[in-house]
Amino acid sequence: AQSVTQLGSHVSVSEGALVLLRCNYSSSVPPYLFWYVQYPNQGLQLLLKYTSAATLVKGINDFEAEFKKSETSFHLTKPSAHMSDAAEYFCAGDFGNEKLTFGTGTRLTIIP
Amino acid sequence: DSGVTQTPKHLITATGQRVTLRCSPRSGDLSVYWYQQSLDQGLQFLIQYYNGEERAKGNILERFSAQQFPDLHSELNLSSLELGDSALYFCASSVGETATGNTIYFGEGSWLTVV
Numbered sequence A: 001a002q003s004v005t006q007l008g009s010h011v012s013v014s015e016g017a018l019v020l021l022r023c024n025y026s027s028s029v030p031p032y033l034f035w036y037v038q039y040p041n042q043g044l045q046l047l048l049k050y051t052s053a054a055t056l057v058k059g060i061n062d063f064e065a066e067f068k069k070s071e072t073s074f075h076l077t078k079p080s081a082h083m084s085d086a087a088e089y090f091c092a093g094d095f096g097n098e099k100l101t102f103g104t105g106t107r108l109t110i111i112p
Numbered sequence B: 001d002s003g004v005t006q007t008p009k010h011l012i013t014a015t016g017q018r019v020t021l022r023c024s025p026r027s028g029d030l031s032v033y034w035y036q037q038s039l040d041q042g043l044q045f046l047i048q049y050y051n052g053e054e055r056a057k058g059n060i061l062e063r064f065s066a067q068q069f070p071d072l073h074s075e076l077n078l079s080s081l082e083l084g085d086s087a088l089y090f091c092a093s094s095v096g097e098t099a100t101g102n103t104i105y106f107g108e109g110s111w112l113t114v115v
Helices: none
Strands: A003-007 A010-014 A019-026 A032-038 A044-050 A056-058 A064-068 A073-078 A087-094 A100-102 A106-111 B005-007 B010-013 B019-024 B031-038 B042-050 B053-057 B064-068 B074-078 B087-094 B110-114
Touching: A003 A087, A003 A100, A010 A019, A019 A032, A019 A087, A019 A106, A032 A064, A032 A073, A044 A056, A044 A064, A044 A073, A073 A087, A100 B042, B005 B087, B010 B019, B019 B087, B019 B110, B031 B074, B042 B064, B042 B074, B074 B087
Parallel strands: A010 A106, B010 B110
Antiparallel strands: A003 A019, A019 A073, A032 A044, A032 A087, A056 A064, A064 A073, A087 A100, A087 A106, B005 B019, B019 B074, B031 B042, B031 B087, B042 B053, B064 B074, B087 B110
C-alpha cells in the first residue's frame, strides 16, 4: 500500500543545532512529496514540495529536503534550529489517488 | 495566511447534534478538500469538491456530508455527533481538478468538541 512514514514522533534539538526530520515513502512510483508545518493552534503551512524537477528542494525559513529515490526518503533539514521552529511537522505524499496521504507527524522541540 | 478561511474556529456541541463547518477557498481555487485531524487517526482525507461537483471521496462517514456552492465556498455537515467526532477539521483548496501535482493550501481548521 502507498504510505508515508515519519520516523520519530518527537525530536528535540538544541537551539543552533541541525534539524533532521525523517520521512520515507512506500510506493512503486515516486510520488509528489510535501512537508507541512503546524504551529500550536494553527493550521497547516506548506514548507516545501518535491515534484521531480529537482531532488534538492528549498523551502521557507531555511528548510530544505532532499529526495532520494534509492532510499525512498524525503528528509527535512535545517542547518541551525531556532526557537520559533518548535512545531509539528508533517510529511505528505501525493500518490496520484486524488488525495494527500499524511505521515503521523513529528513534534519538534527546541532546547534553549 | 494561506488565504483559506474557515468558520467557526471553535465549536462545542452535544452528542446527537448537527453542526455545519464553513470554508472559503483561496481566490481562484476551484477545488476544496476536507480533512479530519484526530489524535488516534491522524490526518485523514474526507472529501473533495471541484467547481461544485464531488471529485473524490475518502474516509467520510455516512453521517457526514459536504457540498460546494456556486460561489465556491464549501460546507461540511456533521450529524448525529458522537464523542469520537471531536477533532480538528481542515479545509484546503487548490487550483486544479485533482490533487496530483497541485499545491494544496490549508486553512487554520475548525476545532469541534463533542461533549
